[in-house]
Amino acid sequence: xxxxxxTSFNYSKQSGxxxxxxxxxxxxxxxxxxxTGSGKTSLLKLMYFDxxxxxxxxxxxxxxxxxxxxxxxxxxxxxxxVIFQDYKLLQQRTVYExxxxxxxxxxxxxxxxxxNVSEALELTDxxxxxxxxxxxxxxxxxxxxxxxxxxxxxxxIILADEPTGNLDPTAAxxxxxxxxxxxxxxxxxxxxxxxxxxxxxxxxxIIELKNGRLISG
Amino acid sequence: MIDQFAFLISEGFKNFFRNKLASFLCIITxxxxxxxxxxxxxxxxxxxxxxDFFRSKYTFEIFLENETQPSTYEAFVEQxxxxxxxxxxxxxxxxxxxxxxxxxFGEDVVExxxxxxxxxxxxxxxxxxxxxxxxxxxxxxxxxxxxxxDEIEYRGKYIDxxxxxxxxxxxIFLVFVVAIIFLSxxxxxxxxxxxxxxxxxxxxxxxxxxxxxxxxxxxxxxxxILQSIFGGLLxxxxxxxxxxxFNSYFGLNVKLDEFLWIWIIGFSIFIGIYxxxxxxxxxxxx
Numbered sequence: 001x002x003x004x005x006x007t008s009f010n011y012s013k014q015s016g017x018x019x020x021x022x023x024x025x026x027x028x029x030x031x032x033x034x035x036t037g038s039g040k041t042s043l044l045k046l047m048y049f050d051x052x053x054x055x056x057x058x059x060x061x062x063x064x065x066x067x068x069x070x071x072x073x074x075x076x077x078x079x080x081x082v083i084f085q086d087y088k089l090l091q092q093r094t095v096y097e098x099x100x101x102x103x104x105x106x107x108x109x110x111x112x113x114x115x116n117v118s119e120a121l122e123l124t125d126x127x128x129x130x131x132x133x134x135x136x137x138x139x140x141x142x143x144x145x146x147x148x149x150x151x152x153x154x155x156x157i158i159l160a161d162e163p164t165g166n167l168d169p170t171a172a173x174x175x176x177x178x179x180x181x182x183x184x185x186x187x188x189x190x191x192x193x194x195x196x197x198x199x200x201x202x203x204x205x206i207i208e209l210k211n212g213r214l215i216s217g
Numbered sequence: 218m219i220d221q222f223a224f225l226i227s228e229g230f231k232n233f234f235r236n237k238l239a240s241f242l243c244i245i246t247x248x249x250x251x252x253x254x255x256x257x258x259x260x261x262x263x264x265x266x267x268x269d270f271f272r273s274k275y276t277f278e279i280f281l282e283n284e285t286q287p288s289t290y291e292a293f294v295e296q297x298x299x300x301x302x303x304x305x306x307x308x309x310x311x312x313x314x315x316x317x318x319x320x321x322f323g324e325d326v327v328e329x330x331x332x333x334x335x336x337x338x339x340x341x342x343x344x345x346x347x348x349x350x351x352x353x354x355x356x357x358x359x360x361x362x363x364x365x366x367d368e369i370e371y372r373g374k375y376i377d378x379x380x381x382x383x384x385x386x387x388x389i390f391l392v393f394v395v396a397i398i399f400l401s402x403x404x405x406x407x408x409x410x411x412x413x414x415x416x417x418x419x420x421x422x423x424x425x426x427x428x429x430x431x432x433x434x435x436x437x438x439x440x441x442i443l444q445s446i447f448g449g450l451l452x453x454x455x456x457x458x459x460x461x462x463f464n465s466y467f468g469l470n471v472k473l474d475e476f477l478w479i480w481i482i483g484f485s486i487f488i489g490i491y492x493x494x495x496x497x498x499x500x501x502x503x
Contacts, residue, residue, distance in 0.1 A: 031441045071429075074427045074428060074429045076427075077426065082425050082426075086420070088421070088425070090419060090422060100425045101422075101423075101426055102427065104224045105222040105423070105426055105432055106220060106427070109219065109220045149426070153427075166372075
């Protein structure tokens with residue numbers, strides 16, 4: 001499903017990822033851990049082709065980083081749900097409109113959109129918030145909107161970049177629980193985090209990075 | 218597909234109203250630039266009418282020797298009528314000359330002198346369409362050398378000089394128009410660019426959710442078209458009523474092209490779309 005082959009990418013001499021060899025299987029849940037600046041976000045960005053390797057290659061869901069043209073990257077992103085630490089929600093749109101956005105992008109009809117959004121709202125426990133605007137919600141609620149937006153299009157893989165980074169422990173546990181539920185329903189989840197406490201009791205695969213290099217996993 | 222297209226169109230309209238300040242700035246920029254361009258267009262349109270007016274005055278008059286026989290000048294008139302650069306020829310005989318004299322000076326020359334000293338003349342009207350100064354000059358020098366021709370009255374040189382000056386003015390005017398168009402594109406493009414860079418986050422969110430370039434660009438094009446229509450329409454109303462006001466206040470007869478509104482709005486839409494496209498190229502790293 002995801003394969004890194006001798007992949008390197010560097011922003012400058014001291015930051016980036018170097019010589020990564022890694023495979024992630026279908027339906028897998030794994031944590032990407034490491035201190036700040038270890039290359040977790042870069043590794044995720046390489047997976048949704050926001051950055052392209054300077055050396056080596058990435059194969060994901062049938063797309064190759066070397067062969068995929070820039071104009072076709074959106075086809076890959078339609079199959080991936082991305083969750084950001086800073087939520088990246090549209091402030092002038094309601095919760096419902098934010099969640100429906102990927103479905104409009106995929107060209108779904110109004111009835112199907114309503115159906116899918118209702119399911120996503122239910123899963124993330126946001127049904128009562130659908131007509132509110134993001135600034136009217138707490139951090140945890142906004143992150144749940146971000147998750148709902150990522151899962152609404154039924155992606156094959158979810159990439160979560162520090163989804164609990166700005167949240168209190170209770171909200172963080174709730175987010176993790178939702179992601180586990182999504183994984184149980186058949187979607188692969190790769191979650192970057194440096195919250196070791198949160199994942200301590202979990203038995204999922206842990207991929208560890210340090211200074212842009214793969215330490216274990 | 219229809220649902221997606223309807224969504225994109227509604228997004229374009231919503232963005233136009235959501236981003237009120239950016240839309241307002243774009244409309245004002247388009248309005249100012251197209252008011253200047255529209256006014257220049259009206260001035261240019263009326264300069265052509267001025268040239269047409271001067272050209273309609275392209276005539277010369279041939280005065281014949283007193284003893285010229287009717288058969289000679291009648292044949293000459295016929296010969297002139299066949300020339301391509303001449304649109305019309307009018308023979309003014311002695312009687313008609315006397316009438317013109319009386320009309321202009323209030324005296325009957327025959328009664329005053331006892332005979333008619335006025336010469337027979339031929340008034341030649343030149344074709345505006347096939348007019349060329351070289352051809353006219355060559356024709357006049359040929360006629361001047363004819364035995365029965367006494368004198369030719371022609372103000373072509375002055376008209377020629379006048380038209381040269383008008384042409385120079387048109388050239389300067391065109392340079393000015395090109396400069397204004399270039400400036401308009403830059404200013405409108407920068408305004409659109411500014412409004413788009415404010416929404417870079419929005420564009421990124423669309424990109425990360427799998428939006429194609431078409432999906433990202435279409436609402437911006439629609440927004441830009443709406444801004445251009447409003448800006449262009451305001452500019453047209455302003456230009457039209459300015460010249461209507463000038464005409465009635467100064468008693469001028471400045472004509473407005475009946476398709477002026479199409480020119481202004483159409484061109485502002487073109488520049489709006491071009492500017493939006495240029496800005497998006499930068500924002501989408503194309």
